[in-house]
Amino acid sequence: MNKSTSLKTKLLNSPYIVWSALFVIAPLIFVVYYSFTDIDGNFTFENVLSLTAYTDTIIRSVWFGVVSTIICLVIAYPIAYIMAHSKAASQRTMMIMVMLPMWMNFLIRTYCWMVLLQDTGIINTFLGKLGISPVHMINTPGAVILGMVYDFLPFMILPIYSVMTKLDPSIVEAAQDLGCNRFAVLRKCVIPLSMPGVISGITMVFVPSVSTFYISQKLGGGSFELIGDVIERLYLTPNQNNVGAALSMFLMILILICMAIMNKFSNSSEEGMVI
């Protein structure tokens, strides 16, 4: 009996293990391999050393990522709270309304913002009609961050909301019975208990905003290149895959470090879905 179950286990697992080895592990090994070799396959440190040329880009990416994550958190937390405390029917509607823009292609959404923010765009046309002189918005760091916040806001709202709906209302009642006012309830119960949602929201916004490309190309007008844009540019230039690999490796390590720091704050080791 025992023998047959272990055979079954092996049969079920081996195809998946082989697939992962081929298409998850092997590509990562190639990233490392390409990072340390030149076009002819000779060992070199040149690619990694050439990354110093992108110091500004790297700092800018991390900075934009941090700022947009903070803005997302500030906007998302109250809305998640409001959603979780609404009637069941309106909760369902609001859930759909948050998810809907997420399923629109992010390229199109970003492009629409470009149309809105342009110097002769919709917002400025509207301001002109009100007699206000046009405001220059496109091709500024603010526009790029706005694009990131817009694209990734649902990723912050959903995990916080889903944690808040699971929050036991009797805990809040108990706190009130013990003499907590509104603020104290929020500070001592709601916020600490919703931390797992906040943490997964932060990772879900920070990772895509640090590694994004396209947003800064469209809303930043090419003057605020981010790590993702450089990787794309290197991919499109012939024979630059090795430097691209080195930058990808760097991005991966950067994200891993951030994740490790985030994991220090949360102790969940669940093997399950967040949403």
Next chain:
Amino acid sequence: MKILSKIYTFLVFFFLYIPIFVLIIFSFNESKSTSVFTGFSFDWYLALLEQEDILNALKTTLILAVGSSVISTVFGTAAAVGIDSLRKGWLRSATMGVTNIPMMNPEIVTGFSMMLLFVFASKLLGISDSMGFGTLMIAHITFELPYVILNVLPKLRQTDRNLAEAAQDLGCRPVQAFFKVVLPSIKPGIITGMIMAFTLSLDDFIISYFTNGREFQTLPTIIYSMTKKRVTPVIYSLSTLIFFSILLLLILTNLIQYLNEKKQNKTSD
């Protein structure tokens, strides 16, 4: 306080929907302008029907989404059952760790690393133009698998192991026991996983962009190349149609869910 939270909710949703309103309105614009509305017309919807490259890309995207989500659902469910039967130990944690990689890694790194693999493999095999539908399919299955596995695993853990054994004691073969007892109880997880896989595939741009070999276009990659040039409102009419199809799909699935819950409540009363 009530009014304040209503205003806040309105503002957030307004922010989320302005670009979408803009594209819907301007998809009906008469002129080519994307900032001044000159008059109502269906011209850009008619123009869409004539763009064969877009229609082809739409077909590819749908085939890819259906194919990859079905394969990754079957494959992922089998893998989840396999992982669930593994005893706690290094193999289990290693498998779980590997499963998390495509979800944790930035998409651009996943895409770029797979591209390196495909380039290397085609060099090794001596094929000059290897990237296309096949590589897209492999890439999509790979990034969808974790979502299926992580949706099925919790359901498997909730399933009582004794049930399958009881079925076997009552004369089922192990395979029968799986299909008759285990599968029905993990079905919700499988369905959620499959829907997630499908929508992820439909919407994926970054990974497809690196693995399509630049010739083979899906809808998101063709939209990307369109926005690199001066954009015509054709892209708006296309997006409006996509928006309303997603809206319809979401309302339908929620309605079904709602009716099911209602039915369950009735029977339990």
